Amino acid sequence: MNSKVKLDDLNVHFGGTHAVKGVTIDFPANSVTAIIGPSGCGKSTVLRAINRMHDMTPGARVSGRILLDETDIYGRGVDPVAIRRRIGMVFQKPNPFPAMSIHDNVIAGYKLNGRMRRDEADEIVETSLQRVALWDEVKDRLKSNAMELSGGQQQRLCIARTIAVRPDVILMDEPASALDPISTLKIEELIEELKERYTIIIVTHNMQQAARVSDVTAFFYLGELIECDVTKKIFTTPDRKQTEDYITGRFG
Numbered sequence: 332m333n334s335k336v337k338l339d340d341l342n343v344h345f346g347g348t349h350a351v352k353g354v355t356i357d358f359p360a361n362s363v364t365a366i367i368g369p370s371g372c373g374k375s376t377v378l379r380a381i382n383r384m385h386d387m388t389p390g391a392r393v394s395g396r397i398l399l400d401e402t403d404i405y406g407r408g409v410d411p412v413a414i415r416r417r418i419g420m421v422f423q424k425p426n427p428f429p430a431m432s433i434h435d436n437v438i439a440g441y442k443l444n445g446r447m448r449r450d451e452a453d454e455i456v457e458t459s460l461q462r463v464a465l466w467d468e469v470k471d472r473l474k475s476n477a478m479e480l481s482g483g484q485q486q487r488l489c490i491a492r493t494i495a496v497r498p499d500v501i502l503m504d505e506p507a508s509a510l511d512p513i514s515t516l517k518i519e520e521l522i523e524e525l526k527e528r529y530t531i532i533i534v535t536h537n538m539q540q541a542a543r544v545s546d547v548t549a550f551f552y553l554g555e556l557i558e559c560d561v562t563k564k565i566f567t568t569p570d571r572k573q574t575e576d577y578i579t580g581r582f583g
């Protein structure tokens with residue numbers, strides 16, 4: 332499998348806390364990698380390092396390399412804003428821009444690229460909403476406020492906003508944990524479809540979800556990567572005892 336993102340000896344410190352310890356891992360292109368592990372093991376910290384979100388955290392220190400198509404995203408002269416356009420992020424709680432319409436939410440990130448014609452904007456809005464299977468539900472009320480949508484619809488809207496800027500990679504931090512079971516199922520189906528075009532890395536607490544949606548699973552414990560392999564193997568015959576103990580519910 333071709334790798335899209337590679338972490339090479341990644342370490343993250345927050346002041347005196349060593350949150351991520353020497354992690355080296357490849358994330359294959361056009362596939363879904365799930366990051367699992369008990370609370371506090373560094374899952375979100377790893378994910379956030381991949382689109383340079385710690386740049387804004389006082390006291391955070393990132394070392395090692397993160398390669399996107401062989402370019403070190405922490406390299407000299409690399410613009411973090413350009414990186415975030417190529418590596419989008421979807422958060423646990425849907426976070427549409429509250430003062431904006433559905434239409435304007437989808438196009439919000441794309442607009443930062445500069446002015447565009449109205450028909451061009453409309454086309455991006457329609458394609459992005461279709462890709463997240465929301466178009467039919469909202470096409471007659473694109474001017475309505477985004478906050479009028481249900482939680483599940485808001486999360487699909489946020490995914491549409493992320494893909495509107497045409498990223499290569501989508502990072503998802505527990506994207507369905509605030510949603511009901513039906514909305515969760517829709518997000519999982521969506522992830523399956525999106526991997527044809529994007530490389531997806533998802534943090535999840537839900538092991539059934541990891542087993543359902545991912546091709547590869549990485550198990551973290553106390554800031555270290557313990558094991559990473561094809562998902563079926565991790566959930567049936569993992570190599571490491573710690574992985575087995577975690578997936579069988581013996582701890583965490």
Ligand SMILES: Nc1ncnc2c1ncn2[C@@H]1O[C@H](COP(=O)(O)OP(=O)(O)OP(=O)(O)O)[C@@H](O)[C@H]1O
Pocket residue numbers: 345348350368369370371372373374375376377388536
């Ligand atoms: N901004 C921060 N400042 C200080 N410490 C932090 C910060 N963010 C995370 N940490 C610490 O880094 C460690 C890893 O946290 P992280 O949020 O990555 O864990 P996680 O595996 O995502 O946990 P959870 O499953 O509970 O979300 C924890 O010890 C946490 O307290």
